[in-house]
Amino acid sequence: MKRTLPLLLSAALILAFAQAAMSQQDIKNLAPEAFGKLTRPAAQFNHEQHNEKAGLTDCVVCHHGGKDGKIDKTASTEGTPCAECHKVKPEDKSTGLMNAYHKQCISCHKAKGKGPVACGQCHKR
Amino acid sequence: MNAAYQFVTGPLAWAAWGIFLLGSGYRLISMYQLAKTKDATSIAFMSWHFSLRSIVNWLIPFNALGWRKSPVMTVATFVFHACLFLTPIFLVAHMLLWNQAFGVSFATIPDNAADIMTLVVIAACLYFAGRRLVQPEVRYITSGKDWLALVIVLAPFLTGFLAYHQAISYNAMIILHVVAGEIMLAAIPFTRLSHMVFAAFTRAYMGSEFGGVRHARDW
Numbered sequence: 001m002k003r004t005l006p007l008l009l010s011a012a013l014i015l016a017f018a019q020a021a022m023s024q025q026d027i028k029n030l031a032p033e034a035f036g037k038l039t040r041p042a043a044q045f046n047h048e049q050h051n052e053k054a055g056l057t058d059c060v061v062c063h064h065g066g067k068d069g070k071i072d073k074t075a076s077t078e079g080t081p082c083a084e085c086h087k088v089k090p091e092d093k094s095t096g097l098m099n100a101y102h103k104q105c106i107s108c109h110k111a112k113g114k115g116p117v118a119c120g121q122c123h124k125r
Numbered sequence: 126m127n128a129a130y131q132f133v134t135g136p137l138a139w140a141a142w143g144i145f146l147l148g149s150g151y152r153l154i155s156m157y158q159l160a161k162t163k164d165a166t167s168i169a170f171m172s173w174h175f176s177l178r179s180i181v182n183w184l185i186p187f188n189a190l191g192w193r194k195s196p197v198m199t200v201a202t203f204v205f206h207a208c209l210f211l212t213p214i215f216l217v218a219h220m221l222l223w224n225q226a227f228g229v230s231f232a233t234i235p236d237n238a239a240d241i242m243t244l245v246v247i248a249a250c251l252y253f254a255g256r257r258l259v260q261p262e263v264r265y266i267t268s269g270k271d272w273l274a275l276v277i278v279l280a281p282f283l284t285g286f287l288a289y290h291q292a293i294s295y296n297a298m299i300i301l302h303v304v305a306g307e308i309m310l311a312a313i314p315f316t317r318l319s320h321m322v323f324a325a326f327t328r329a330y331m332g333s334e335f336g337g338v339r340h341a342r343d344w
Contacts (some may be wrong), residue, residue: 040237046254101227101310113127118297120288 030122034083034097043101043122054115062104069093126296134222140306148314149322156323167330170337179332180325183344189344198256205249208242209278213285213306215239236289243286252281268313272318280305 031042035050043062050056065075069092076083095103109115116122144241183189192199213219217233224230235244254275257267284302287293313321320327335343 099224102221106225109127110131115127117127117130118296118299120291120299125291 030101032081033082034088034096036088040119040123041125044124045107045122047101069095129300130303132308133300137304137307141310144311145313148311152314152319152322153326156326158209167334171329171333172337175332175336176329177332178336179343180328182342183328197252201249201252205253206247208245208249210245212242213281218282218289240286240289243282243289246282247279247286250275250282252317270317274312277309277312277316277318283310 005114027045028044029042031038036082038045045082059078060073060076063076063078063080064073065077066072082100083097086097087093088097090096106117109117150325183191185201187193187196188233209232214235216239217236220231220233254272257263257271257275279329281302284298284305288295288298288302292298309318331343335341
């Protein structure tokens with residue numbers, strides 16, 4: 001009886017760590033290196049889970065093309081990192097990297113009435 | 126959640142700003158009308174020189190006799206009012222909301238500084254509350270309206286602090302925070318918070334009477 005409690009506790013601890021280690025691989029954050037030091041915790045985004053939930057099969061919905069500040073919804077750019085086109089501090093009128101993420105995610109979530117819209121819903125501590 | 130968030134950050138925000146701006150204008154005009162009918166002489170002796178002299182002298186900490194008489198309150202109120210305005214206006218997250226809605230962009234303060242400034246506002250509110258309970262001369266003139274104003278101001282900072290740290294329930298807290306801020310804005314013209322609109326005129330009135338009628342300082 002004396003040993004049951006420590007045994008149970010250690011079992012729980014091992015399970016907890018194992019679970020954390022396993023789920024670590026699944027969690028995907030939007031933290032491109034271009035940002036450098038982040039102001040808020042990286043936005044949580046699991047690519048596969050998101051597309052499954054949102055019923056997205058067409059990459060171009062998010063991975064759009066375009067130039068001169070105009071989005072081209074026909075030119076797909078999957079595989080190209082957002083930061084390649086959207087600079088952190090753009091010198092011309094193009095959309096900055098942070099704004100690109102915010103606009104892309106929030107405006108769609110607002111239009112669909114689903115998905116995170118407030119700061120802390122993505123930038124989880 | 127999305128519908129609620131969009132409602133409080135959309136139509137409700139417009140309503141709050143509308144009530145704040147139009148209400149403040151209404152209060153200023155109606156107060157001027159009242160002064161014209163009930164205290165016409167006061168308008169006659171209003172002077173830019175004595176008004177500005179009084180305002181400037183009261184804006185300097187420990188300059189006015191009233192400030193020197195209660196040093197703790199002086200520090201508390203100056204720090205409180207500075208943080209009360211600077212924190213919400215220059216918060217990164219708030220600027221980004223302006224940016225998303227209207228495309229405007231301006232300088233911001235770091236989040237950890239804003240965090241401390243929020244705690245300063247909360248601490249100052251607690252000090253003001255304690256003062257109203259403990260100090261006899263303040264307690265004597267304290268009414269429900271004073272407590273209401275204090276709670277209205279405390280609420281957005283307390284909920285904002287909890288939402289930022291994602292304590293308790295973030296989704297509930299962020300909605301509460303937005304609503305608390307909107308209540309504060311809308312309450313400015315119609316509660317004790319109206320001193321935001323009237324303070325300069327109160328000071329100008331006192332300064333003008335002391336300067337032009339009594340030939341004395343009012344600080």
